[in-house]
Amino acid sequence: MTLQTNYLKKVGNDLLDFATKRRDIIKQTGDALHFSKRAIFAMHRDDMKEAGIKLKEAEKIFKDLNKKYARDARVQEEGSYKAGLEEYVEAVLLHQFLNTGKIGEIKGLPISGESYVAGLCDVPGELYRYAIKSATSRNVEMVKRCNEMAQQITGELIEFNLTSYLRNKFDQAKSAVQKIEQVVYELSLTK
Secondary structure, eight states: OOOOHHHHHHHHHHHHHHHHHHHHHHHHHHHHHHHHHHHHHHHHTTOHHHHHHHHHHHHHHHHHHHHHTTTOGGGGGSHHHHHHHHHHHHHHHHHHHHHHSOOOOOOSSOOOHHHHHHHHHHHHHHHHHHHHHHHHTTOHHHHHHHHHHHHHHHHHHGGGOOOHHHHHHHHHHHHHHHHHHHHHHHHHHTO
16 A cells, blocks of 8 residues: 555645645735725715726736636636625726616626626615715715616526525625615605
């Protein structure tokens, strides 16, 4: 009986190599997540220029990581990578809505369907925050637009029969929609 140590060393070296990559991924995607959050914060202040700059910075980080680690598929499965990408998706989709009134495909980065849906599920929460801001300044039209988009998002996603993590995200989206509906209702009482 002999343990094949040559193979075991190869596996060990691969794991050590990925641990080094993982530390880099965690650092870089943490920065991308931070830029995406700052972009969302800028959008809530109606500073679309700053939001665009932060989104470009986050996108560059993901592009650089994808190029640097193109030969290792595990990179995009790393938890911090997924979390950063979801935040980026959320920020880009909110930016699309506030600039065009539409939400659609994100071009320029490879984004899995799961990451797209997870980010999309977070958009109604940001629409709720934006609706509150708009209601405070008596911008009833924007509140209604936020409500309509949030309704449309959950209306489409309900057809997906989501499970597990995405189901939890979807339930949060539905909760945000109910909160926006409450804002619309309360605004209707002030007329």
